[in-house]
Amino acid sequence: MTRRERRGTRLGVGESRAGMIGLGVAAWVIGMLWIFPVAWTLLTSFKTEQDASAQTLHNGLSFARYSEVSHSTEGTLSLGAAFTNSLVIVLVSTIIVMLLALPAAYALAIRPVPKWRDVLFFFISTKFLPIVASIFPIYVYAQKWNLIGTRTILIVLYIAINLPLAIWMTRSFFIEVPRELIEAAEIDGTSLINQLRSVILPIAAPGIAATALLCVIFAWNEYFYAIQLNFAGASTMPQWVIGHVSTRGNFLAKLSAASMIACLPVVLAGWAAQKRMIRGLSMGAIK
Amino acid sequence: MTAADATLRRGRVGDPFSSPWRRRLPLLPALLFTIAITQLPFLVSIYYSFTNLKDRTQSLLPEPTKFVGIDNYKAIFNDPFFRQAMWTSVKMTVLAVVLSLVFGTLFAILLDRKFFGQGIVRTLLITPFLLMPVVAALIWKQQMFSSLFGILDKVLEFLGLTAVPFISDHPLGSIVTVLVWQWTPFMMLIMLAGLQSQPSDIIEAAGVDGATPFGIFRQLTLPHLRRYLELGALLGSIYIVQAFDAIDQMTGGGPGSTNVPYFVYQESIGGGFRYGSASAYAIVVVIFSIVIATFALRVLSGLLKDEERA
Numbered sequence: 053m054t055r056r057e058r059r060g061t062r063l064g065v066g067e068s069r070a071g072m073i074g075l076g077v078a079a080w081v082i083g084m085l086w087i088f089p090v091a092w093t094l095l096t097s098f099k100t101e102q103d104a105s106a107q108t109l110h111n112g113l114s115f116a117r118y119s120e121v122s123h124s125t126e127g128t129l130s131l132g133a134a135f136t137n138s139l140v141i142v143l144v145s146t147i148i149v150m151l152l153a154l155p156a157a158y159a160l161a162i163r164p165v166p167k168w169r170d171v172l173f174f175f176i177s178t179k180f181l182p183i184v185a186s187i188f189p190i191y192v193y194a195q196k197w198n199l200i201g202t203r204t205i206l207i208v209l210y211i212a213i214n215l216p217l218a219i220w221m222t223r224s225f226f227i228e229v230p231r232e233l234i235e236a237a238e239i240d241g242t243s244l245i246n247q248l249r250s251v252i253l254p255i256a257a258p259g260i261a262a263t264a265l266l267c268v269i270f271a272w273n274e275y276f277y278a279i280q281l282n283f284a285g286a287s288t289m290p291q292w293v294i295g296h297v298s299t300r301g302n303f304l305a306k307l308s309a310a311s312m313i314a315c316l317p318v319v320l321a322g323w324a325a326q327k328r329m330i331r332g333l334s335m336g337a338i339k
Numbered sequence: 340m341t342a343a344d345a346t347l348r349r350g351r352v353g354d355p356f357s358s359p360w361r362r363r364l365p366l367l368p369a370l371l372f373t374i375a376i377t378q379l380p381f382l383v384s385i386y387y388s389f390t391n392l393k394d395r396t397q398s399l400l401p402e403p404t405k406f407v408g409i410d411n412y413k414a415i416f417n418d419p420f421f422r423q424a425m426w427t428s429v430k431m432t433v434l435a436v437v438l439s440l441v442f443g444t445l446f447a448i449l450l451d452r453k454f455f456g457q458g459i460v461r462t463l464l465i466t467p468f469l470l471m472p473v474v475a476a477l478i479w480k481q482q483m484f485s486s487l488f489g490i491l492d493k494v495l496e497f498l499g500l501t502a503v504p505f506i507s508d509h510p511l512g513s514i515v516t517v518l519v520w521q522w523t524p525f526m527m528l529i530m531l532a533g534l535q536s537q538p539s540d541i542i543e544a545a546g547v548d549g550a551t552p553f554g555i556f557r558q559l560t561l562p563h564l565r566r567y568l569e570l571g572a573l574l575g576s577i578y579i580v581q582a583f584d585a586i587d588q589m590t591g592g593g594p595g596s597t598n599v600p601y602f603v604y605q606e607s608i609g610g611g612f613r614y615g616s617a618s619a620y621a622i623v624v625v626i627f628s629i630v631i632a633t634f635a636l637r638v639l640s641g642l643l644k645d646e647e648r649a
Contacts, residue, residue, distance in 0.1 A: 076454030082446060083460035086520070089478045090466055092490065096482065105488050152372060155365030165363050171370070173636060178377040180632035182581055184603040185621045186380035188387060188614045193380075212376040215369060273471040275584045280608055290473045294588065297477065304481055304488055311474040322469035323462055330528040 097308035104305035117309040121296065131313070134292035141203050141288060142271040145210035149267050150260070152211070153218035160219070161226035162234060162252065172223065175216040183276060194281055201285035209277045214267040221266070225259030226252065262328035265321050272318050289314045381625075387618035388412070394612035404615075411619035421620060423594075424602035428580060431511060431598050435518035435582075436575045440568065442519065443526025450527070451534045468524035472584035479517045480506060480589045506589055510596035517585045522578075526571045533567030534560070566641065573635040580631070599624050 096104045098113035122131045156175075160168045190209070191200075199205040229252050237247045253260070275290040282288065293314045296307040322329065388411055392404045415421055450461055467475060483491050484505035492502035506513045537560060545555050583600050590596040592605055601609075603624065607617035 072452065072454070075449055075452065079446075079449040079454060079460050080456065082449065083463040086523070087463040087466055089483055089520070090470070092482055093478050107488060107490060107493055152369040156369035159362065159364075159366040163362060165366060166359065169640075171366065173640070175369075175373060176639065177632060177636065178373055180577060180628055180635065181377060181381060182600060182621065182624050182628050183583075184600050184617075185384055185625045186377060188607055188618055188621070189380035189383035190376075191608055192614065208376065211372065215373060219369060269469065273473075275471070275473045275587075279587075290471055290584075293471065293474055293477070297481075307477065307481065311471075311477065315470050315474055318471070319466060319469045322465065326462065326465055326528075329465075330532050 093308045093311060096305055097312050099305050101302035101305045104308065105302045117305045118313070121306050121310045121313065129287050129292050129295055131292060131310075134287055134289050137203060137286045138272060138288040141206045141210065141286070142268050144203075145207045145214065145271050146264055146267045148207070149211050149214045149218045150264055152215060153222050153263070154260070156219050157222035157226050158248075158252075161223045162229065172220065175219050178212075179216050187280065191281065200281055202282075203286045205281050206274075206277060206286065206288070209281070210267075210271040210274060213274070214270055217270075218263050218267055221263045222256070222260060225256040225263075228259075229255045259328065262325050265325045266329060269318050269322060384618045384621055387614050388616075388622050389619075390615045392613075392615040392618075394614065407615070411616045412623075414616060415619060415623060420597075421599075421602060424597050424599045427511065427595065428598040428600075431515060431518070431582065431596075432576055432580045434511075434515045435522060435579045436572055438515070438519045439522035439526045439575060440571055442523040443528075443571065444530045444564070444568070446523065446527045447530035447534055450531060464527060465524040467521050470521070472521065473588055475521050476517055476585040476588035479513070479520070484513055510590045510593060514582070514585050514589055514596055517589070518579055518582060522575055526575060529567055529571040529574075530564065533564045537563050566638070569638050573631070573638055576631060577635060580628070 095113075097117055098115070099109065099117075100111045100114075101117075103109055103111055159165050160172055165171065194200050194205050233251050233255075234247065237251050242250070272289065274288075278288045278290055282291075293307070293310050296303055296310045389406055389408060390404050391407050391411075446464060450457065450464075470478075481488060483489055486492060486502065486504050489505070491505065495502055503509075542555055542559060545559060550558075580598075581600050582598060583604070586592065586596055586598065586601045592601055597605070599620070603617050603620045605611060606620060607614055611617065
């Protein structure tokens with residue numbers, strides 16, 4: 053579908069040039085207002101602790117707080133350890149999610165199983181189940197099997213969190229692959245693997261990438277399971293950040309620097325994927 | 340009949356997935372995993388809710404686990420703290436969803452037009468949604484609301500007004516503020532998708548027929564947006580009703596800001612370690628969630644059918 057030129061939503065404000073400029077300025081003001089807490093934290097992260105606590109700026113800006121938080125004192129969770137844990141947990145869980153979701157989406161979109169709609173809704177219904185409804189058995193069994201404080205338990209749980217989303221999202225990209233292409237490939241006798249590789253995946257690739265990225269974002273930011281099941285041993289980035297809140301001495305600048313480090317990877321990924329993100333967030337219901 | 344059903348019916352000769360079971364094969368790993376991790380623990384939770392199970396390692400006087408029938412459920416209805424948590428949950432969810440939906444719609448309308456730096460403004464607006472919820476809560480707690488370092492009190496003092504201890508005096512309002520700040524971008528993206536899916540020819544025709552811009556907005560745009568508003572409200576509710584991170588970081592529970600998930604958490608792994616009675620609370624929460632989810636699934640299913648028709 054080719055989109056004709058649109059002039060956007062029209063309100064009673066009219067279509068005058070001055071009105072348009074006014075609304076543009078309003079959008080900028082709101083954008084600035086919304087980003088302000090983040091921008092302020094970014095500024096704080098470059099200050100000295102004294103300046104940060106007093107919300108002043110007498111001693112200039114530097115990267116010193118960043119180097120302080122990345123060289124942790126003995127006995128506390130280090131950036132390196134938390135980053136490695138997060139990275140391993142996020143990447144392994146996302147890869148497994150995609151390996152489970154791609155065949156499932158194939159069986160729900162391209163060669164649908166009987167009652168595919170029910171199956172699709174079963175997956176999404178698990179997203180509606182409150183976490184507290186299943187956390188105790190998971191906790192009790194994780195304790196029994198010595199999985200508390202390991203990366204394994206978080207990988208398993210993050211797969212469970214992201215799988216319904218990934219299946220819905222991948223399916224919505226798969227049904228966009230033109231049926232004629234698949235049928236033509238079948239008539240030519242192309243094997244299933246080759247069909248996937250040469251017809252389906254190239255078309256769905258950007259969507260699959262966006263799906264994986266969204267799984268990465270959710271897994272990276274997850275806090276509840278991380279703190280409940282993982283308080284020792286395999287702590288992740290959110291735990292590293294809250295470790296900088298201190299009851300003794302000034303900590304605001306260091307906390308700000310740690311927050312920026314912890315959020316940067318996901319914010320960059322989200323900026324890159326912002327156009328496709330909405331489909332994943334709406335479970336594939338919105339294009 | 341949908342395209343998918345058509346393929347289903349046609350059946351293929353020599354198709355590697357022609358037999359129903361081979362067709363189902365690619366689905367099985369995902370299905371089995373999901374059942375194992377989400378459905379089985381839920382069944383175990385139901386079983387726990389009829390027992391007095393406690394965490395032995397956390398208890399000084401371990402007592403044997405036994406079946407207590409519906410005692411846990413009876414206790415729920417006599418628990419004023421649980422009622423309070425339910426009420427807090429409702430207030431928190433409704434306030435956060437409605438406010439973020441209103442802001443999100445307004446921002447979407449502003450963004451749905453060409454202006455200088457449109458892409459940059461959208462990027463600025465979605466950023467709070469990408470932050471770790473824990474970081475978002477800490478930014479607001481330490482930089483904005485804090486009585487020690489907070490910007491807001493500094494501004495109030497500068498204006499000659501008295502400082503407000505935001506988090507201790509308005510715990511619910513403080514948490515809702517953070518939730519709205521993070522979820523407005525989500526609503527904005529959904530509403531933006533809604534605005535941009537509007538067929539432009541109808542709007543142009545109405546303009547030619549002499550409809551006023553406000554009339555077009557009220558009679559064409561708003562009805563078109565209704566389903567998107569519903570979708571945003573329902574998806575937002577699903578996530579926000581489970582809010583945990585902001586409460587844990589900002590108030591750590593306490594009167595006025597303990598929602599049901601946080602209450603159940605405090606009863607169990609957050610300190611109480613009474614898995615039996617906490618499970619009963621959790622099951623009650625599930626029953627409420629099912630009611631919400633039924634509506635949500637209906638909306639999703641409506642959108643799914645439209646998509647097939649298109």
